[in-house]
Amino acid sequence: MAEPARHPLAYAWASPLTLPGLVLAGAARATGGAVVVRDGVVEAHGGLLAPLLPRLGVGVRPIAMAVGHVVLAVDQGALDCTRRHERVHVEQAERWGPLFPLAYAGASLAALLRGQDPYHDNAFEREACAASEG
Ligand SMILES: [Zn+2]
Known part of the structure; x- marks a missing residue:
């Protein structure tokens, strides 16, 4: 089922997060990974993301991560099984914009x-x- 269209202002508000996400997506593509746009969100997997993402967690080993309107994952399977969870983080980034990393850390x-x-x-x-389990 397709998600509702995202508001242009949501992209602008979250863009300080999305831009570094796009850099990482491009780096993934340049190192053998794949990048697609799905329901208004850039999804990237593979390449350097496979060894990089698990090292970015503190106390956990992430297999996927939302960075603004970009979702990065170690592989396609990780993208597929975390999609509902990561889409909630995309919505959180749309609400909090550049304040999201601070709010998350808080x-x-x-x-x-x-x-x-x-x-x-x-x-x-x-x-x-809760959203991904519901
Ligand atoms: Zn999460």
């Missing part, structure tokens, strides 16, 4: 201060997990 810090896990108990991750 949510991790809040979880730590509650004595919880900074990834699994991060409010943004909980929202994405």
